[in-house]
Amino acid sequence: MRKIVHLLQSVVLLGVTAASVHAQPVAFAAERENWLRKAADNMPKLTETVKKPQCLVRSEKDPDAFQGWKMVETDGMETLYNQSFKALKEVTVDFGEHLTGYFSFTIGKLNTDADAPLRFRLTFAEVPAELNTPFDPYPGGLSRAWLQDEVVTVMRAPATVTLPRRMAFRYVKIEMLAHSSFDFAITDMQFTAVTSASGTPEELAPTTDPIIAQINRTGLITLKECMQTVYEDGPKRDQRLWIGDLYLESLANTYSFKNHELTRRCLYLLAALADEDGWLHATVFEYPDPHPQTGQHCMDYSLLYGVTLYEYLKATGDRETAEDLWPVVVRQIEFARTYLKDDIYDMDKKPQWWLVFDWKEDLNRHAPMQGLMTFAIDRSYELARMLGREQEVAEWPGVVKAMRKASRKNFYDSKNGVVVSGPDRQVSYLSQVWMILSGTLSQKESVRALEAAFADPASCYPGSPYAYHYLIEAMLHCGMNRQAKELLVDYWGSMIRKGADTFWEVYDPKDDFKSPYNFYPINSYCHAWSCTPVYFINKYKEIFQQ
């Protein structure tokens, strides 16, 4: 009971009531400028690489291809460059790889002087179906403007036209919308690819299974594409920093590029842009000036911030950053603790927050949230110990212990050896996962719980690579190494088999058309949170490189 009283006091300190907003947060506000400056100081340099297209392609319907479309090479680029585009009217070009940056094309070889403007529609696609699915009327749930089609008027020719919008793509379709009497050819194309990823990741052991090597390569490309001036979630969409993506990207970065400056920048940026109560926003924007998405808090993401900082400190030994940002970690956890009722996360407490976890609407998030919170406090306490600050949060081990105990009582069906969640006692992969990662289940119970979930055809399985990450991590945690490796090969490998150049935001092997936005072309097909095989393969060498 005393604990409860203490927690209620914390609520007041945290400024949840209007009157107390200016209590403890003053310290945060004082640091804001300092943290913004440190974020700016760690701005990485973008490297620019000029890329040329590989060949011309034709879209071909194929029921066996991902989303029903594949690309078939038709000709070399010279065929385009030496041909009247006025006659051709439309072309699709393959750059051979996923790229993020700025596209240029040259209108040249006029048969006479250009006397009028030209107009083109350019459509950039990460996957073939984006070029073969009409965008309008647009049924999607996110802005239609994320789709990468642009109408360009070229007032004068010859000309090299550079689109100001940054694109993420492998294929570009160019359609002529308007022309004049003069004839012309498209005589050149190039793409200035940008990334802040630098350095050469370690080679895999020669014993590595080729499919794992390919998954690793594709993960690296995915990560590289998302590493810009922040860790973006996806270079096509949403082009910004989210805490959840940061966590997984920084893990993968630690085991590949080791560009820790970018992680540091993102940690400071998020901290500087916390709200006036010190509570982190789930996502922040860089332009025109760094600012958060006001009101966008996700309790799971906020708690993962501390875990990210913990992993960062382990990887870098950068105590200065960890010391600076330690109060932010404390603030997230103390705020989350106000949501505990009898050591259980209270899903009904207002305000309620979006709990991300997965692209899976039917997932009951109660057990996952309880597990994630336990896991986060546990890891954050490890961070405290590394900083010699465990006295400041001396209660946390007790909280973890109490939460585990309450979890077992409330969520663990010991008879069936499985974690259940919600009023309908839902069995989901993620409920098992988070109860495993939180240390709530023993190793034996963990294996049993996962196997029970796997065996139950009605159990709620993950809908995104983000959720699969935690599943793999949980399997490794309880020693299911062989199965973890198999699952990684099965899940990410099947994207490869379906032609992935980069890993997708959403992927359900049973449904190629799945979209949380009601329109699969708006999905991001190069998504940061899907790059984590890089982390697993390079961290657990003995499992994945043998």
Added chain:
Amino acid sequence: MRKIVHLLQSVVLLGVTAASVHAQPVAFAAERENWLRKAADNMPKLTETVKKPQCLVRSEKDPDAFQGWKMVETDGMETLYNQSFKALKEVTVDFGEHLTGYFSFTIGKLNTDADAPLRFRLTFAEVPAELNTPFDPYPGGLSRAWLQDEVVTVMRAPATVTLPRRMAFRYVKIEMLAHSSFDFAITDMQFTAVTSASGTPEELAPTTDPIIAQINRTGLITLKECMQTVYEDGPKRDQRLWIGDLYLESLANTYSFKNHELTRRCLYLLAALADEDGWLHATVFEYPDPHPQTGQHCMDYSLLYGVTLYEYLKATGDRETAEDLWPVVVRQIEFARTYLKDDIYDMDKKPQWWLVFDWKEDLNRHAPMQGLMTFAIDRSYELARMLGREQEVAEWPGVVKAMRKASRKNFYDSKNGVVVSGPDRQVSYLSQVWMILSGTLSQKESVRALEAAFADPASCYPGSPYAYHYLIEAMLHCGMNRQAKELLVDYWGSMIRKGADTFWEVYDPKDDFKSPYNFYPINSYCHAWSCTPVYFINKYKEIFQQ
């Protein structure tokens, strides 16, 4: 006969045969750089003026309005600026005047942080029907890209978006094509209007009829809008220098802004960009570097170059420019003389050239061409006399005389007192006009000829303000002052009555939908060659200002 022989010798000198291309033209090539430099030295400064929109308008169908549409004011701008554009979705804004330059609008007043791009279609219109006629499928004969609709993706908000394309318009319609969950308003708009016209034209006499004053004002605006880094034909389309437009614009400029530097620049530019035989191109481009529209020669326009230089010298006394460019005038005339056969312009001689004269396909151009050539040689001889170079072209008076004589024989139906042209003996206004301006008909014959053409319902009447200019000039030439004034008020005044902010490229009072391009929205509604009331009203004060 000797004259004929001499002319044939000229052909060789002019390099019309392949072997002689490098004979006389060498002098031209030597001057090219020098002339280009002088053109560059006379580049006028564009003045930028920030303009704000006047009000919101609604398009309304009205069979009595020009092309069936009128604009009705609905609200002040604050109504837009304080309103959710997400709810409004579309707006039409009236800037209250025709403007040429660069449009900006501001996306502001977000209800929360922008989390996705927005997309808009902006359509700029010189006249109301441009906003109310579907552009696609496009039936027109010129590039559809001249139509001023642009699709704009705004990747981040708040933002002020400036379209890179220069627009010419009075009205702009903004349609929202894509949005996200956040709400926003368009909170500002502005337009940076550009022109090289400077100075304040002389006031009209207080006795001037108000409609003439209004025609004068509208002509001045038309001219100002077309005065950019060259005299453009139209700021919407084709945005470039043509000799015919230059001639009329420079006349109007002499009687208004007196920005002779621009005329000088254009004269040098055209001269520098003549072909290797020294023959002028009808039109030239400034970007990326000054270059001609290769192969685009118009015999009537080439001959008017000398008349333009003659008028320029009269207005400015700038002998240096006239001396520099005198050989260009000689070259045009000597080349044209190779087309004479028995003192008559040979319409069948190859290569045949486009003879502009008017937007009127059925106009037989033989008599007009004969008349224009006579007129041009006559005026160019005046130029020679002003420069003291009449000895160099001592034959020209004889040529003029012989041409007039041949014209009377071949084109003048003395019985009916009317000029006829072509195998069908077409009676057209322009045939009379050019035979009058060339001095082929006496004053009495001129009046009779015009009256005969006017009286004949089958006679071919002018289809453009360009042709009307010469008609008014011819009427003044033969003393039909009252009728010239009436016609000017009737023709240009009826554009005003139909709502013209600037004078139109094509205007047939009997057909508001006339278009030489098969789609009236592509017509230019601010066209240089239509500004000449400014010239008449200010030159012939005793006629137009009383």
